[in-house]
Amino acid sequence: NAGVTQTPKFRVLKTGQSMTLLCAQDMNHEYMYWYRQDPGMGLRLIHYSVGEGTTAKGEVPDGYNVSRLKKQNFLLGLESAAPSQTSVYFCASSWDRREPQHFGDGTRLSIL
Amino acid sequence: GIQVEQSPPDLILQEGANSTLRCNFSDSVNNLQWFHQNPWGQLINLFYIPSGTKQNGRLSATTVATERYSLLYISSSQTTDSGVYFCAVLDTGGFKTIFGAGTRLFVKA
Numbered sequence: 001n002a003g004v005t006q007t008p009k010f011r012v013l014k015t016g017q018s019m020t021l022l023c024a025q026d027m028n029h030e031y032m033y034w035y036r037q038d039p040g041m042g043l044r045l046i047h048y049s050v051g052e053g054t055t056a057k058g059e060v061p062d063g064y065n066v067s068r069l070k071k072q073n074f075l076l077g078l079e080s081a082a083p084s085q086t087s088v089y090f091c092a093s094s095w096d097r098r099e100p101q102h103f104g105d106g107t108r109l110s111i112l
Numbered sequence: 113g114i115q116v117e118q119s120p121p122d123l124i125l126q127e128g129a130n131s132t133l134r135c136n137f138s139d140s141v142n143n144l145q146w147f148h149q150n151p152w153g154q155l156i157n158l159f160y161i162p163s164g165t166k167q168n169g170r171l172s173a174t175t176v177a178t179e180r181y182s183l184l185y186i187s188s189s190q191t192t193d194s195g196v197y198f199c200a201v202l203d204t205g206g207f208k209t210i211f212g213a214g215t216r217l218f219v220k221a
Contacts, residue, residue, distance in 0.1 A: 033209070042116075042198055042211030050207065058208055059113075090155065097207050098143045098162075101200075103155040 002026050006091050006104035013081045013111045021076040021107050023091030031094045032074035033058075033101065034066060036087040043090060049074055050097070081111045114139045114203045118212035125189045125219045133184040133215045135199030142202040144175050146184050149196040149214070158184070158197075189219045 004025045013019055023032065030051050035043035035058075045058030049068040063085060065077045074093075078085060088108050092101040115138040125131055135144070146158040159166050159173040161182065166173055170189075175182040186193055196214040203210065 035211075040213070042200075042213050044211070045208055048207060056207065059210075088153065097202060100145060100157050100160040101209065102157065103147075106153050106155075 004091055004093055004102050004104035006089075006107050008107060009105065010108045011110070013078075013109070015081060015083060015111060017081050017111075018077070018079050019081065020078075021089055021091075021109075023074045023076070023093075023104060025072055025074075025091075025093040025102070027093060027102065028071070029093035029095055029102075030071075031097055031099075031101075032068065033092045033094075034064070034074065034076045035090045035092065036060065036085075037090060037106075038087050046076065046089075083111050085109065086111045113208075114141070114201060114210050116199060116201055116210050116212040118197075118199055118215050120215060121213065122216045123218070125217065127189060127191060127219055127221050129189050129219075130185070130187045131189060131217070133186070133197055133199075133217075135182040135184070135212055137180050137182075137199075137201050139180070140204045141177065141180075142204050142206075144177075144182050144202075145200045145209075146173055146182070147198040147200065148193075149198065151195055155198075186217075189217075191219045191221050193217060194219050 033048040034046040047066040052071040143162040
């Protein structure tokens with residue numbers, strides 16, 4: 001049982017490049033989330049999804065887009081990467097918004 | 113929006129010591145979770161505790177929702193307890209989970 005899997009684990013981009021981070025969960029969870037973690041801070045919610053085909057904005061959505069075409073996958077896209085988006089990105093999933101969230105191992109993204 | 117404050121920000125313990133970490137939140141919440149982020153960056157869910165007390169081995173947690181705080185107790189600390197402990201709350205009526213800034217714990221052998 002893999003739980004929540006994030007790919008890639010590391011990536012270096014140049015300013016202006018685009019990329020997509022993939023999150024996959026095998027627990028049949030309805031809710032999925034993308035967070036970013038900056039040094040010395042807690043996690044901040046970027047976007048979330050309450051089910052297949054739905055997405056919504058979190059605390060810090062600017063510069064990111066998401067899609068949930070399949071229930072098990074939640075994609076985070078950066079259309080034009082900026083150095084301010086250098087961070088560690090975590091994906092999580094849960095049965096319901098009140099239920100415990102299960103996290104992936106994170107993606108370390110550096111933008112030069 | 114809801115504010116989450118954790119204290120202390122940093123804590124150094126000798127192996128075998130006990131400690132209490134605190135999480136204060138500014139408004140009513142639907143749930144509260146405690147996480148441990150290990151030195152490799154992995155986030156481990158310790159407790160889901162919107163109210164009451166739970167125990168898991170050397171760790172226990174208490175949330176007093178009416179007074180808007182939660183406590184995480186670590187007894188007989190071990191070096192493997194090192195890392196950052198986060199409290200996270202879900203605001204009432206919302207979908208957004210808000211994390212505190214964390215307590216960084218270092219346990220010395």
